[in-house]
Amino acid sequence: MSIIVQKFGGTSVSTNERRSMVVDKIMHVKNQGKSVVVVVSAMGRKGDPYATDTIRNLALETNPYCSLKNIDLLMSCGEIISAVSLASMLELSNEKTVVLTGAQAGIVTDDNFSNAEILNIDEGKILPYLEEGYIVIVCGFQGATDKGEITTLGRGGSDTTATALGVALGAQQVEIYTDVDGIMTADPNVVPTAKIIDEINYADVFQMADKGAKVIHPRAVEIAQKGNILVKIKNTMSDHPGTSICYCRGNKENLYSTDTTQKLLTAITSKDHIAQVSILMEDNLERDSQLLAALSDAKISIDMINFFVDRKVFVIDETQVPLIHKILKKMNVQYTILDDCSKVTIIGSRITGIPGVMSTIVRALSNEQIKILQTSDSQSTISCLVKKPDAKRAVNILHEAFHLYK
Known part of the structure; x- marks a missing residue:
């Protein structure tokens, strides 16, 4: 049957x-x-x-x-x-x-x-x-x-x-x-x-x-x-x-090429209603653990995580902003929250490490005066955080920069 x-x-x-x-x-x-x-x-x-x-x-x-x-x-x-x-x-x-x-x-x-x-x-x-x-x-x-x-x-x-x-x-x-x-x-x-x-x-x-x-x-x-x-x-x-x-193999020639004029990517997406959280906090394993435990207990999902020596930066859904305010005030730390952001993501199998991809992104967006607030990557994605009013333009610019329209 x-x-x-x-x-x-x-x-x-x-x-x-x-x-x-x-x-x-x-x-x-x-x-x-x-x-x-x-x-x-x-x-x-x-x-x-x-x-x-x-x-x-x-x-x-x-x-x-x-x-x-x-x-x-x-x-x-x-x-x-x-x-x-x-x-x-x-x-x-x-x-x-x-x-x-x-x-x-x-x-x-x-x-x-x-x-x-x-x-x-x-x-x-x-x-x-x-x-x-x-x-x-x-x-x-x-x-x-x-x-x-x-x-x-x-x-x-x-x-x-x-x-x-x-x-x-x-x-x-x-x-x-x-x-x-x-x-x-x-x-x-x-x-x-x-x-x-x-x-x-x-x-x-x-x-x-x-x-x-x-x-x-x-x-x-x-x-x-x-x-x-x-x-x-x-x-x-x-x-x-x-x-x-x-389970398709994709185009090997494009995947390994160093010529950024070829189509290295599959697609570009964007997600709105994102807030960036930046916490001024010295590098301290115990404090870091307390922070992550508090976020986990509150069921706050964090993304684009960058932990530096003097600060911790990540993004959350805007609906979780009131809750994270309470948590960070209780921890008595200095922090800022930037609302009205969007995450723009380029997607392509094993794109990380291919020469020229990141430089193409930065050049394309900076030429149009779009500020990149933060980046993160995985084996198959590179995400850029931008202000929401810039998101639609950013997606169009990157779509053209990587020749996805062909």
Whole structure:
């Protein structure tokens, strides 16, 4: 049995017209003799009647301290509405269709409500339906604990559902449908010259998702990589072949070239709402440990970490600024916090150490009077912290400097 898992996001199921397009995509695969498992998100986006945020606010507007357990139960309704609406259209074509909640599909999670992790999937809950020729529609973004309590998987959870089911069922591939033609070298709303990437490896996609690109959730990429399953990013509204995510080798010649006019990079992303924290603190292992322990206890995630002899510099999400103020005042240290920053990241397999990359970044941005506040790098990324008003321009400048538009 050849199985295809298709995941359709909120914009893909937001209207009758778009759900009709979704039916066409499903039937195209079904008519090829494949077994189809469909994963759906809640309809639309923030502000739409049945979107996840809209449903969530039904409880929070009344009680901001409503328990996460109850919120999860409420939010799971969004995907159920999408799934049943889509199933009703498929039934008009006399297709045998079954709708399963995450729990009914055998998705078992931990009890970390609102951000649960999948522990196990009982594929025996789905396979019998596929063997009988059913199209199986699974409510994404959700599962249940071993006690049967409904949980949700956090932002982008339907992507996670899709890749996890794909691996568990031994699917031929997972297709993630959205409203763009595939993964692009940059956000097309920011960089008009951004182009579609035909094929990309798991590591680069993970970095893109982790650094601000909204194409697929990082956790979904991790699951796909561990299961070595082909993932395709496609557009519900077009027949574009999209982007394939797999263990691809990439272009060796470009990777090792010292000629910076060649395309060394895969993509450029940016993430807003970042604050830079700079603490005046002498090098002292005990004090450093106290600081890191306090941040960990408060569940403050830090990034772009630079510890110098006389100061410690890192970045945090702006939502965590009030909390870090309290911590640093309690520690009685001198510090400054710079709000309204953005992290711009260039991504490419093993780019660190290739001559000319950093100098190209610095030259390109300094020529346009964009100040680099801080940098950090890994084997496949180089990030620059800039002021938010400069971020869009910085992404465009670097996209052109590294010839990603070609």
